Amino acid sequence: MTETEQQTTQSTQTAESTDPILVLGATGKTGRHVVARLRAAGHAVRAASRTSGTRFDWTDRATWAPALAGVRALYLVVPTEAEPIADFIAQAKAAGVRRFVVLSGRGVELYGHSFEPGMAEAEQAVRDADVDWTVIRPNNFAQNFDEDLFHGPLLAGRLALPTGDVPEPFIDVTDIAEVAAALLTEEGHTHRVYELTGPRALSFGDAVAEIAAASGRPMRFEHVTEEQYVAELVADGVPDEAARSLAHVFVFLSEGHNATPTSGVRDVLGREPRDFSEYVQERAKAGAWAPR
Numbered sequence: 001m002t003e004t005e006q007q008t009t010q011s012t013q014t015a016e017s018t019d020p021i022l023v024l025g026a027t028g029k030t031g032r033h034v035v036a037r038l039r040a041a042g043h044a045v046r047a048a049s050r051t052s053g054t055r056f057d058w059t060d061r062a063t064w065a066p067a068l069a070g071v072r073a074l075y076l077v078v079p080t081e082a083e084p085i086a087d088f089i090a091q092a093k094a095a096g097v098r099r100f101v102v103l104s105g106r107g108v109e110l111y112g113h114s115f116e117p118g119m120a121e122a123e124q125a126v127r128d129a130d131v132d133w134t135v136i137r138p139n140n141f142a143q144n145f146d147e148d149l150f151h152g153p154l155l156a157g158r159l160a161l162p163t164g165d166v167p168e169p170f171i172d173v174t175d176i177a178e179v180a181a182a183l184l185t186e187e188g189h190t191h192r193v194y195e196l197t198g199p200r201a202l203s204f205g206d207a208v209a210e211i212a213a214a215s216g217r218p219m220r221f222e223h224v225t226e227e228q229y230v231a232e233l234v235a236d237g238v239p240d241e242a243a244r245s246l247a248h249v250f251v252f253l254s255e256g257h258n259a260t261p262t263s264g265v266r267d268v269l270g271r272e273p274r275d276f277s278e279y280v281q282e283r284a285k286a287g288a289w290a291p292r
Contacts, residue, residue, distance in 0.1 A: 019070055020046040021184050022097070025077030027051055029143060030103060033177030034075050034184075043185060046071065058084050068092050073099040073184045082113065082121035089125045099132045101183045103176075106137040106195050106258045115249055134189045136179060138196040139258050142170040142279045145211060146288035154289060159208055160222040162229045162247060163254045167201030169261040172274040179268045194264040198273050201259055210277060214284035217291070226251050 021038055025031035026047035038045045048056035048067045056067045058079045068074075074097050078085050089100070104119040113120045126133035144150050153159040176196055183189050202210075205221040212219040224232070226247045233243035265273035283289075 018044055019072040020044040021073045021075070022046045022048060022067060022071040023075040024048055024056060028077060029141060029147065030173050030176050030180070031075065031077055033174055034180045037177050037181040038184065041181065041185070064088060064091055065095070068095040068097060071095065071097050073097065074101070075180055075184060076100055076102045076122060078103070078118040078122045080116065080118045082117040085118060085121045086125040086128070089122075089129050089131075093129050093131055097131075099184065100126050100134070101180055102126055102133060102135045103180070104135050104137045106139050106197070107252060108137060110257060111252055115245065115252065132190050134183045134191070135193045136176065136183070136196055137193065138171045138176050139198070140168050140170050140253070142172045142198070142276055145207065146283045154208065154211065154219050157218055158220055158222060159204065160224045160229065160232060161204055162224055162226045162250045163204050164223050165203045165205065166254050166256050167203050167259050168253060169197035169199070169201040169259070170207065170276050171196050171198050172279050175265050175273045179265060182268050189268070194268060195262040196264040196273070197261045199261060199275055201261055202276060207276065210280050211284070211289060214280045215289035217289050
C-alpha cells in the first residue's frame, strides 16, 4: 500500500469513527437498546424519533434531511404504512448513508404486505436501492410480556390469544439490539438476512406458567378463536380493523411458521441467545408483574 493509500484509508476510518449512526425509533422497544449498545461501545449515535433530540417523523418529510445529514449507517425502523419508505431510502442513499440495517419480522416473506406492509416494503426497497443492507427478522419479543401487548392481560390474570399450543422461540430485545449494533459497525454481513429467535420454543401457555411461577401471581393462558379474540379487543376499545389485523398475526403464528429456533444470534455474535427463563427471572425480581 502506498503512502497516499494509507492516508486515504486512515482518513476513511477516522470519518467512520466520527460520523454518526442514525437510529430511528430511538425511544422504542429495540431502538433505545441499540442506542445504548452503540454508545457504550464508543460510537457516535444520532437518536431520532418524534420525541428525541433529533426529531424524526415519517409523516413530516421536512424532518428527514436533518436526521440524515452526515450519517454513515442507519438502523431502519419503519412505520406500518409502506408509502413513504422507498422515498426515504432513496433520500438516505443520496445523503451518503452507506449501510442500512432493517428491522423486519420473521415470516414477512410469507405474509408480505398483508400483515406488515411497512416491513415488506423496507426489505424490497433496500434491495432495489443497491445499497449495503442487512435485514433482521426477529420472532415475538419476550418483552411483550412486561412492556407491551401481553402485560395488561397478565396483570388481570388471563392472557387469551388464538395461538393454540404451537411453540414460539421468544427473542429478548437486548439480543436484537446487540445483533443490530454488530451489523451496523462490523464488516461481513452485506446482503444477509438473519432470523433471530431465542434458544428454545415454548407455547404461550408454558410462557405464562413460567411468569406466574416466578412472580407468584395467579395467571393463566386461554386459547380463543380468531373471532373471540377480535370481539374481546373491540370490547376493550381497539378499532375493528386493527383488532383483525392483530388477530391475523396470531393465527399465522398458530400455523407453526415461526416455531423452530434459528442460529441467527449465534451466527452474528458467536454465542447463544438469552433464554426466556433468564428474562422472566430478571423481570420478576424487578417487579414487572407485582401487584399494583
